[in-house]
Amino acid sequence: MNIASFLETLLGGLMVGMLYSLVALGFVLIYKASGVFNFAQGAMVLFAALAMARFAEWIPAWTGLNNPVLANLAAFIIAGAIMFIVAWLIERLALRHLVNQEATTLLMATLGISYFLDGIGQTIFGSDIYKIDIGMPKDPIMAFENVFEGGILINKEDLYAALIAAVLVTLLSVFFQKTATGRALRAVADDHQAAQSIGIPLNRIWFIVWCVAGVVALVAGVIWGSKLGVQFSLTTVAMRALPVVILGGLTSVPGAILGGLIIGVGEKLSEVFLGPYVGGGIEIWFAYVLALVFLLFRPQGLFGEKIIDRV
Secondary structure, eight states, rough: OHHHHHHHHHHHHHHHHHHHHHHHHHHHHHHHHHOOTTTTHHHHHHHHHHHHHHHHHHHHHOOOOHHHHHHHHHHHHHHHHHHHHHHHHHHHHHHGSSTTHHHHHHHHHHHHHHHHHHHHHHHHOSSSSSSSOOOOSEEEEEEETSTTOOOOEHHHHHHHHHHHEEEHHHHHHHHHSSSSHHHHHHHHOHHHHHHHHHTOHHHHHHHHHHHHHHHHHHHHHHHHHHHHBBOGGGGGHHHHHHHHHHHHHHOOOHHHHHHHHHHHHHHHHHHTTTTHHHSSSSHHHHHHHHHHHHHHEEETTTSSSOOOOOO
16 A cells, blocks of 8 residues: 555545544533433434434425525524424433432433434434435545645545534533533533532533533534435444444543544554455444453543542
């Protein structure tokens, strides 16, 4: 492999890795606020993508609006409002009744939420394969032709998607580290009762973080839906982000970013360098093997907090 091909593979891995990071952030956000792993994240991504795709179809039919940009913008706003309503219902009907409960109880609640969103999404929006077209260019471009012979092939859709994901990830990182609400979220994650005792409203914090996770799910759903189409297999995208969370650490936003980049680059490079020797398909299972290694030797991940129990 020459240097141009290597850089082309590396850039492709970085762009895919940034999308993984975006999905992984949904897991990290919920865990930091509630201390529970949110198995409903994949269902949230699918539900948000379905809402965006279907309203992008329905709005022109209902209003006669022929401008696809305005139709997509209106559909995105409506889908975002729906995710806020979903967050409010989750907090009002489930989470507020489970304050100070065991993590296992909250985990089972997210499983129930996941199945509910899958079912209600299919009932409301249908179960066909839908298309999201937000105008991202799909034609590849050749870059650095003056530097490398033949240049480097870059997928413009992946590049635009990675830039969108990077902006959102940066904003969320600033939100967590620099705002009072972000600090309150970290306090709630450390100890629910202690946070309540100093006046932090637990219900409001959970509502905020589920709203933010809903927006993250919407952006991730729109990007992945544009690339793959909106179908119920989209929930597996969230499963691809699980190794990212394990690698970076459940409590770390920077860990989700770095973990996503490592997984994305590792998948692409391993497929190119190791795939020919194992018959291909290594890109499918590479991330899970890497996650297993981390679970054996560093279960808290690269940036996760090591828990020490003193007796």
